[in-house]
Amino acid sequence: MTEILPLKPWRYNDKIALDIDELTSPLFDVVSAKQRETLYRNPYNSIHLSVPRGERPAEEAAVLLQQWKDEGIIQQDPLPGIYVYYQYFRLPGSSKEHCRKGFICNIKAYDWNEGVLLRHENTIPGAVNDRIDLLEKTELNASPTHGLYADPDFILEPYMDESIKSPLYETEDYQGVRDVLSVIQDHHVIKLFVQTLQNKQVILADGHHRYEGSLEFRKKKLRQNPQHTGQEPYNYHLMYLTNSEHDDLRVLPTHRVLRSMNLSDDAFLNRLQEYFLIKPIDDASELNEVIAGKKWAFGLYLSGSAYAIRLKPEMHPFINWNFPQEVKDLDLTVMHYFIFEKILGIYRAAQRSYGGLSYIRNFTSCIRLVDAGEARVALITNEITMDQVKRVSRSGAIMPQKSTYFYPKVICGFLFSSIKEDEFVTATAACL
Structure with a gap:
């Protein structure tokens, strides 16, 4: 049983002359250093x-x-609600506009072994610790993670379609996506x-580090509270939920870039030939098309x-x-096993935190890094399919870290969800 709750979020005060376009920001794990420095210049930006x-x-x-609360920069909505969030976007090379439909709510922070909320990929330990500390100090979910539920009957979409006609916010974000x-x-x-989600499992699409941060925080609070009931605010987590049966769900590939390796180019290619068929390509810009x-x-892409x-x-x-078998059949499992472990000697346990390995979505950036001498090799991969995400999640196993890039990313700044005792909406008050 998946338990969700409406929320009374904190939002920027409409009466203060603040432009929402200037207040939103990319999620913590995709915002670049350059973007951060620009956003920090605005003292009220969600960054x-x-x-x-x-x-x-x-x-x-x-x-x-606390200062923003005291000064009225943000204020808490007086009534609980389900917050409908639509993202309108186009993919490169296509004129078709897609719309990813979903809604933001609080969800019980289920442990993985409960089989209610399913993960599909590994995490990087340092990023989890960072999120735990931030959640513990602020008692605030600054941005929603992204979950998928399956509803082939599209029960909730008519209500969301009607609601989105009266938007609270509408903006174009850093991705060129229109967020409403x-x-x-x-x-x-x-x-x-609430009832529609009760009998469904949820697959965590994006935000594994933030969700694991909530899990660890919940476990810590549980140990400290002998009167634990399961309804305390620390049991809940902010999530954006979308219907996995929609055609407008898009998963983009995340490529791998190695800054250095302990083999010469010739030695690396010779080792590759033990496992792979190798075909030279004249134009590196066609690599993603050749393997599609x-x-x-x-x-x-190796040294040019x-x-x-x-x-x-x-x-x-x-x-x-x-x-x-569902995991062994993945392209990225093949890459991480044969290339990183068997050829380069970077074993699976070390791959999650290996400092010389970068995860880059933009294909052109991968090529540019090698050409600039900032990386030795770029490995370009195909995207994971939604069917693969579902099968791996339901198998109870996980993919290699950074296997999926659900596009577009949600943005931070539309709303903030408090888990402070006196600011949280309980199930009794809001749903019965």
């Missing part, structure tokens, strides 16, 4: 709560949050949302030379990681 700076960033974010937010406060409609739709195929490589089928059964 100060989601990616605080300073010697003690979490503590400074907590002080700033509205709210449903009708008690009977909210109850329908091909199983266990990758683009390789481009290759298409594809695993020899007879090699695949030699993967000896203790994973179910």
Whole structure:
């Protein structure tokens, strides 16, 4: 049973002359250093709560949050609601406009072993610790994570479509995406949302670090509270939920870039030939097109030379990681096992925190980094499909870290969800 709740979020005060376009920010794990410095110049931008700076960033974010509340920069909505969030976007090379439909609510922070909320990829430990500290000091979810539920009957979409006609905010973000937010406060409609999710599992699409931060915070509070009931605010987490049956869900690939390696180019290619078929490519800009739709195929850009490589089928059964077949069949499992572990000697346990490995979505950036001498090799991959995400999640296993990039990313700044005792909406008050 998935338990969701409406929320009474803190939002920027409409009566203060603040332009919402200047207050939103990218999520903590995608905002670049250059973007951060630009956003920090605005003293009221949401970046100060989601990616605080300073010697003690979490503590400074907590002080700033209270200051914003005291000065009326942000104020809490008086009624609980389900916040409808639509994102209108186009993909490169296409004129078709897509619309990803969803809604923001609070959801019980289920442990993975409960089988209610399912993860699909690994996390990077340092980023989790950072999120735990920030949540503990501020008691605030500054941005929603992204979850998927399956509803082939599209029960909730008519109510969301009606609500979005009266937006609270409408803006164009750093991705070129049009973001629109509205709210449903009708008690009977909210109850329908709650009931619709009750018998469904949720797959965590994006925000594994923030969600694990909430889990660890909940466990800590539980140990401190012998009167724990399960309804305390610390049991809940802010999430953006979308219907996985929509055609407008898009998952983009995340490529791998290595700054250095302990093999010469010739030695690396010789080792690759043990496992892969290798084909030189004249134009590196075509690497992503050459491998498109091909199983266990990758683009390789090595010291200025481009290759298409594809695993020899007879090699695949030699993967000896203790994973179910759904994970072994993934392109990225093939890459991480044969290239990183078998050829480069970077073993699976070390790959999650390996400092020389970068995860980059933009194909052109991968090529540019190698050309500029800032990286030795770029490995270009195909995207993961939604069917693969579902099958891996339901198998109970996880993909390699940074396997998926659900596009577009949600933005930070539309609303903030407090888990302070006197600011939280309880199930009894809002849903019964």
